[in-house]
Amino acid sequence: MNLTDLVTGGIGSTVTSAVARMLNVEESKAKWIVSAAVPLMIAALNYNAKNKNQGASIDRALDQHSGSILGNLSGLLSGGPTNDGNKIVGHIFGNNTGYVTENLSQKTGLSAGQVGSVLAVLAPVVMGYLGQEKQQTQSGGGMTDLIGGLLGGGQSSGAGGLIGGLLGSVLGGGGQQAAPSSGGDGLGALADLAGEFFNQQNNAGQRSNVLDSLAGLFGR
Numbered sequence: 001m002n003l004t005d006l007v008t009g010g011i012g013s014t015v016t017s018a019v020a021r022m023l024n025v026e027e028s029k030a031k032w033i034v035s036a037a038v039p040l041m042i043a044a045l046n047y048n049a050k051n052k053n054q055g056a057s058i059d060r061a062l063d064q065h066s067g068s069i070l071g072n073l074s075g076l077l078s079g080g081p082t083n084d085g086n087k088i089v090g091h092i093f094g095n096n097t098g099y100v101t102e103n104l105s106q107k108t109g110l111s112a113g114q115v116g117s118v119l120a121v122l123a124p125v126v127m128g129y130l131g132q133e134k135q136q137t138q139s140g141g142g143m144t145d146l147i148g149g150l151l152g153g154g155q156s157s158g159a160g161g162l163i164g165g166l167l168g169s170v171l172g173g174g175g176q177q178a179a180p181s182s183g184g185d186g187l188g189a190l191a192d193l194a195g196e197f198f199n200q201q202n203n204a205g206q207r208s209n210v211l212d213s214l215a216g217l218f219g220r
Contacts, residue, residue: 003038004218006126007035007038011070014077015034015073015077015122016031018074018121019034019121022080022117023110023117023118025110031215033108033115033118034118035215035217037100038218039214040100040197040214041092041119041123041126042126044194046191048091061127061131062131069124070128080117081117085122085123085124088127089116089120101116107208133146194214196210
């Protein structure tokens with residue numbers, strides 16, 4: 001399995017349809033926000049996991065989200081956002097939660113409240129998916145190895161190669177490509193791309209380009 005399965009596979013399609021119904025918007029808009037928000041969550045989780053204190057906490061959280069939630073996905077989604085979902089979003093994005101919400105709101109034309117609801121619905125699904133992958137692969141390498149596997153490493157046919165291919169146009173405006181942070185693999189490329197989004201020195205246009213690139217890549 002890989003990250004694109006979570007965004008556009010069976011799980012992603014179910015989530016997208018539920019988000020469209022919840023917000024009463026067309027599925028194309030729901031697909032866009034899911035395709036942009038999920039990679040940001042994955043990148044933020046990976047960043048947080050590098051902090052020793054947060055890393056252990058995330059590892060325990062994944063053990064508690066073994067993937068059973070995915071067995072009743074329709075039931076979960078029909079209930080809409082929950083307090084637990086909001087708490088997970090807060091743990092994932094921390095002080096950047098408002099920043100993420102604001103930028104997704106500006107890009108989609110949805111209200112901050114609507115975007116917050118989407119994030120709260122997505123967060124338990126993302127954690128459940130990662131928890132299931134950890135259980136199935138019995139990965140002992142931590143979050144970095146787990147997510148790196150989902151991104152397909154540096155293989156050009158996987159999401160990792162596709163993300164790397166976006167870096168030149170997004171970060172350099174068509175000029176020299178920025179160096180990936182993890183040896184050119186998919187995880188490093190995703191971290192670089194997400195890092196540009198979270199860099200508050202960038203202007204709205206640059207952040208918009210990052211979101212469009214993530215949505216375009218994972219929404220294929």
